[in-house]
Amino acid sequence: xxxxxFLARTVADMRVxxxxxxxxxxxxxxxxxxxxxxxxxxxxxxxxxIAARDLGGPGAARLAVAVDVTERLRAEEALQAALREVxxxxxxxxxxxxxxxHEIRTPLNAVQGMLQLALNEERDAKQRTxxxxxxxxxxxxITVLNDILDFSKIEAGALELDTTDFDPxxx
Numbered sequence: 001x002x003x004x005x006f007l008a009r010t011v012a013d014m015r016v017x018x019x020x021x022x023x024x025x026x027x028x029x030x031x032x033x034x035x036x037x038x039x040x041x042x043x044x045x046x047x048x049x050i051a052a053r054d055l056g057g058p059g060a061a062r063l064a065v066a067v068d069v070t071e072r073l074r075a076e077e078a079l080q081a082a083l084r085e086v087x088x089x090x091x092x093x094x095x096x097x098x099x100x101x102h103e104i105r106t107p108l109n110a111v112q113g114m115l116q117l118a119l120n121e122e123r124d125a126k127q128r129t130x131x132x133x134x135x136x137x138x139x140x141x142i143t144v145l146n147d148i149l150d151f152s153k154i155e156a157g158a159l160e161l162d163t164t165d166f167d168p169x170x171x
Contacts, residue, residue, distance in 0.1 A: 031054070095152070
């Protein structure tokens, strides 16, 4: 606006149609700080933060400062959207790890069981050593999978703690 155009306008002239009438009343109070939406001369809508104050009694000058915060609000909205995406990706990763560890653990438990059955039969020393090493490797893999599952539960906020009474001196 030119200086003359601006001086001929009121806060009400610049407000966005349909804006809360209560806000307009508060804007014209002797002192105001808050946010609103204003329309520019070319019709763009701006989100603004406003500080306004009367500089004397009735009819005296009024000082009002409106700062365009449109870009900041857009950046904050984009940041919030990105944060929601990151949280969703993290949850999906945790759910995938949990599903994967379950899918791998089931056949691995069967392998471990079959190795134990094979060890229960008569074997020569060389066969027994190989079967024990295979069973130990299977146990190690199950431990790793359990750790992955526990980690994914922690990340997903789904880890449940058990409360158990115990004697620390015996532990």
